[in-house]
Amino acid sequence: NSTNVFRRGVCHLARRLCTGPKKRKEQDAKSIWEDMYGLKPSRSPFRQLPSIRPPEKLLAKALKIAELQELPKRRKRNKTYKDVHRLNERHKIMTLRSMLVEPLDRDLKLFPKEQSLHDFEKTVVQLCMNAENLRKYKGYDDLLQRACELQRRLHNHAKLQQEAVLNASTRLDMTRIRQEAFISMQNTYTNSLRLLLDLQSISGTLRRLQIPDVKLPTVLISGAPNVGKSSLVKKLSTATPEVSSYPFTTRQIIMGYFGIQNSTFQMMDTPGLLKRQLSERNDIEKLAIASLQHLQSVIVYVVDLTEDCGMSVEDQLELRRDMREQFLKPAQPWIDVLSKNDLKASYKKADLYFKDVRNPTLVSVLEETGLKSLKATFTDELVRFLTEDVGASGEAVKAAEGKPPLAGSEANDI
Numbered sequence: 001n002s003t004n005v006f007r008r009g010v011c012h013l014a015r016r017l018c019t020g021p022k023k024r025k026e027q028d029a030k031s032i033w034e035d036m037y038g039l040k041p042s043r044s045p046f047r048q049l050p051s052i053r054p055p056e057k058l059l060a061k062a063l064k065i066a067e068l069q070e071l072p073k074r075r076k077r078n079k080t081y082k083d084v085h086r087l088n089e090r091h092k093i094m095t096l097r098s099m100l101v102e103p104l105d106r107d108l109k110l111f112p113k114e115q116s117l118h119d120f121e122k123t124v125v126q127l128c129m130n131a132e133n134l135r136k137y138k139g140y141d142d143l144l145q146r147a148c149e150l151q152r153r154l155h156n157h158a159k160l161q162q163e164a165v166l167n168a169s170t171r172l173d174m175t176r177i178r179q180e181a182f183i184s185m186q187n188t189y190t191n192s193l194r195l196l197l198d199l200q201s202i203s204g205t206l207r208r209l210q211i212p213d214v215k216l217p218t219v220l221i222s223g224a225p226n227v228g229k230s231s232l233v234k235k236l237s238t239a240t241p242e243v244s245s246y247p248f249t250t251r252q253i254i255m256g257y258f259g260i261q262n263s264t265f266q267m268m269d270t271p272g273l274l275k276r277q278l279s280e281r282n283d284i285e286k287l288a289i290a291s292l293q294h295l296q297s298v299i300v301y302v303v304d305l306t307e308d309c310g311m312s313v314e315d316q317l318e319l320r321r322d323m324r325e326q327f328l329k330p331a332q333p334w335i336d337v338l339s340k341n342d343l344k345a346s347y348k349k350a351d352l353y354f355k356d357v358r359n360p361t362l363v364s365v366l367e368e369t370g371l372k373s374l375k376a377t378f379t380d381e382l383v384r385f386l387t388e389d390v391g392a393s394g395e396a397v398k399a400a401e402g403k404p405p406l407a408g409s410e411a412n413d414i
Contacts, residue, residue: 045121046206050107055196059189062099063182069095082171089178090165096182097158100189104151104196107203114141118214123290127283128205134198147199150192154185212255218266218295219378222288222323223302224316225272226309228339230254231365232302236375237267253287260379268295273323275315292327298381299328300374302337303360305347313349317356333381336360337374342367 069092076084114122125140137143161181168174212218219236221229237256254269270288274281281289292299301323303316311319320336328334336357340346341364354360361377363370 044209044211045112045117046209046211048110049203049207050110051207052107052196052200052203053103054200055189055193058103059100059186062096063186065099066092066096066182085171086165086168086174089174090162092178093158093162093165093181096185097155100185101151101154101158104147104154107199108144108147108151111144111203113144114139118294120214120290120294121211123294124209124211124287125206127287128209129202130283132198132201132205134202137198140202143195143198143202146192146195150188150195153188157181157185157188210253210255212266212268212291212295214295216264216266217382218268218291218297219300219382220268220270220291220295220297221300221302222270222292223272224274224304224309224311224319227272227302227304227316228365229269229272229302232300232337232339232363232374233267233269235365235368235371260382265382272309273319275311275319275322289327292323298333298335298378299323300335300337300378302339303353303357304339305350305353306340306343307348308340308346313353317353320357333378333384335374335377335381338362340364340366341369 069088071084071088071091075087079087114125117125122140129135129137129140129143134143137146158181161177161184164177164181165174168177221232223229233254233256237258253271256267258265258267268291270291271284273285273288291297301320303313303320304311305313307313309316324334336359338353338357338360341362361370361374363374365371
């Protein structure tokens with residue numbers, strides 16, 4: 001035996017020496033950047049949400065397995081046939097209960113409580129529930145409470161039926177009680193299929209979302225639709241920004257990251273806003289408003305004087321005034337940007353704009369002009385954000401300083 005062990009060891013060592021170390025797969029630029037700067041771990045509280053199995057398949061499998069369950073042989077020793085049958089029927093009920101209740105219990109523990117969510121995250125949850133046609137529930141917590149109630153009902157019913165089997169006098173009564181328990185638990189579960197499908201739907205939707213880190217100071221690129229916000233995010237932050245499709249819009253939310261000194265910050269392209277009352281705004285506009293209201297941020301407001309965006313200069317300026325009145329907090333940084341500077345000849349009503357806006361930053365993504373000036377402007381604001389704690393909480397400062405800084409050309413560029 002010792003000789004055989006020695007031979008196997010030598011063969012294993014020879015194979016390792018001949019094949020050499022396994023080649024590592026080449027990483028793309030984004031994954032390397034994430035590994036270097038520690039941004040791969042999820043910042044979203046919803047990334048831990050479970051991938052819930054289809055409830056119909058789970059029920060069919062549970063019934064099939066529970067019906068075939070038998071007591072282990074070691075537990076049948078020194079027992080009468082009647083006692084073995086009693087324990088067998090009880091074991092089948094316990095199996096069905098565990099296969100239906102335990103996965104639900106495990107999944108529900110991974111859902112964060114609404115009271116633990118940030119205000120921005122609460123808004124995102126509500127908008128997602130509206131998009132998934134879950135308005136019949138009073139809210140996110142109501143959905144979770146109903147699922148918990150289903151879990152308790154299944155557990156309590158199985159417990160009562162197990163006691164009934166233990167107290168039954170004949171084997172026929174034991175079998176009948178077990179069959180009734182199966183039918184009753186199956187009906188309870190089937191009547192709640194819609195609830196379980198809704199839970200599966202909202203879990204998948206929230207898990208796929210890329211939600212900004214609410215503790216990190218953020219540069220919010222805001223303005224009307226199609227004024228060049230996304231292009232600015234791509235130029236001013238990481239070369240491969242994260243793109244997330246939200247369920248209530250066909251548009252995409254672009255997020256990027258950049259470093260200043262010893263801190264990492266995030267940049268977000270907010271959905272475009274139209275000039276209208278809050279009650280008339282759609283879900284994607286409400287997402288933009290939530291980011292302006294709840295995220296600790298430097299606001300960069302972009303205007304397009306060519307009016308190619310589809311909104312007149314007057315409406316863009318009125319939207320700017322409304323945003324400053326509604327969302328700008330005391331001492332919160334605000335930066336005005338005039339985009340598409342390469343199309344100066346197509347500018348309309350420039351006098352009206354410069355009368356209302358003092359010292360805007362003129363940029364052209366196409367010609368890459370004004371970008372360094374804009375970087376320098378919001379760099380100064382963000383440094384002041386950290387050092388003077390303007391608009392930021394202690395948690396935000398700690399979170400920003402806790403991220404590894406950017407290195408090399410990216411850090412120097414900013």
